[in-house]
Amino acid sequence: MISIKDLAKHLNISIGTVSRALNDRPDVNKDTRLKVLQAANELGYVANQSGRSLRQGTTNTIGFFIESGGENGSSNDTFSMEVLDGLQSVFSKYHLDLIVLPCSTEEDAEDYLKRIVARRLVDGLILTATQRIDSKIEFLSKTNIPFVALGRSETDNKHPWIDLDFEGVAQLSIDRLAKKGHKRIAIAISQNNLNLGTIFLNSYKDSLIKNNLDFDSDLVLHASSNGEGGYVIADQLLKLKNRPTAILLVHELMAQGLYRRLSEENLLAGRDLAVIGFRNSEQAKMFSPSLTSFRLSLRDLGISLAETLLSTMPAFQRHYPNKRLGYIWPMELVEGESDRFLIN
């Protein structure tokens, strides 16, 4: 592999000049710059990142933290891809590379982050899998590495975050169902430690009150955020002596298992039970009946995450002067068939 020394020798100029030319410094002759860039291109020279990082103390790399090993029911799969693309569309403007840092199930997330930070692998981090009490946030706040969290947390150290509008979704859903005459509305929330469950549940309660509906703890169902979880929830729901007429899901994947369990009893969403899912994924439309759920642009979310992060990084914040610290990402109702019917 070719180094800057080789390139300089090849051109018969000093490595200093080569470096300056490649880094677009102003104090370099136009012709020289051209020659250098051309030679670099021809010989396929790209700066060794370790050399640069060591010298500059910066890696030009942003890390996107996730937890691998989808067994735990999050499986936010398709989600990430589009978000990643949005992130990259911003970072690429500043020649920042995005890498995904998957923390294995076998490793403690905080230990993992400690290693990443200490090794100086990235200049900034995007955090996911935010928990209600989150040691990752606590740790990162102590270091001075810039980061932005996807998801609110009660562990709030004045760090920037963006979260989905769980309140809005819960409220709009309950309002809508109440208007259709539903009195007993269940809610399916995830059983893991993520913060969103709590937020969603609280908004659900508030919205019930607003609509003069009674809260019944029997109607709060817990399961994992996937198809299986939906099946379990439908099963619990069917066993209730006083069944709800509607249900609100914290994760759209749950709909699959829910529909399945209903069909086993010859019941149908949108006829026997009103169902509202959470995120309007590409799949929502393909359910039968199609799932009423909430749309958001994941790519735009990625863009906003990137901009928020950059606004906290000294080298870039001039580009993004007035970013908010916390931001609730709006979601828009997409009417489906799954909550079509009215209660007399």
Add this chain to the structure above:
Amino acid sequence: MISIKDLAKHLNISIGTVSRALNDRPDVNKDTRLKVLQAANELGYVANQSGRSLRQGTTNTIGFFIESGGENGSSNDTFSMEVLDGLQSVFSKYHLDLIVLPCSTEEDAEDYLKRIVARRLVDGLILTATQRIDSKIEFLSKTNIPFVALGRSETDNKHPWIDLDFEGVAQLSIDRLAKKGHKRIAIAISQNNLNLGTIFLNSYKDSLIKNNLDFDSDLVLHASSNGEGGYVIADQLLKLKNRPTAILLVHELMAQGLYRRLSEENLLAGRDLAVIGFRNSEQAKMFSPSLTSFRLSLRDLGISLAETLLSTMPAFQRHYPNKRLGYIWPMELVEGESDRFLIN
């Protein structure tokens, strides 16, 4: 952030000894080593990766290449997570970190890889999104960076690869459907450039011949590998004057849209049309009717990918002496309800 110099000063010994102690060199006093490790732990010292990389010419990092921006219909989402976990379970034994390298839709994959390789970001690569003719493979073969491809390619430069058993799936499926009396069996393949489509289609043809069934090009349907694609395919299928009685899907996500379109005509998979999906994801069981498809352990696949890669890396190949270059990953039929019925 603390450096090895600080640590050495703190302990009143030379940085050479500290380095040796931390790297488990034999020629260091037991007590010294203990003291160093303890101090490192206390002060939270972790070696700066750039410094190490620069000196050693190695990064102790493996890259997992993917293409971000799921619009293109691959959306292999949940897939990756489990594979990643398998990979990490192997790499962690050797203190190798795994990072995911998402190539944005806006960037050419080969250019992206060139940058990654030239910057010396990783010691080895796992390639995905393998194409029939794949410039990524061609490029990587020219460099001397170790890599393993997930997916076969006609661009074969004696590089290691692992691929799913498309032949086996096609053959078992056709045999099974033929045995149930089906004479007209359609196949839904992906419209992108990935190699798997070709392989799947060829095996399908071969298996038809083996079962004395006629090949009809009308029964080869193309669409994107997602719910939407399944909808489109069902639509095409319904328009055929001479409809097939069974269909084989190259991607299980297609089943969603297919079921949907069928339901719009009051048709049902497993009663009016036999459907066999590809991978038995967690979702398959949650379809109604449940989807006959093929199981594989993604975690084990990840483990095998990792081992294959290591077997080509000089520093590790002694641990994995006799790995094959190419390997077809077996898949096991899981009977569902979607192909239940018999043709008289």
Add this chain to the structure above:
DNA sequence: ATGAAAGCGCTAACAT
């Protein structure tokens, strides 16, 4: 068993 020092590739400060 330990210390001293070279040098990996790069950028930036200083010199010219």
Add this chain to the structure above:
DNA sequence: ATGTTAGCGCTTTCAT
């Protein structure tokens, strides 16, 4: 505008 050189943090060779 260009050349020269120190030094980022680390490992490893050569002394001792």
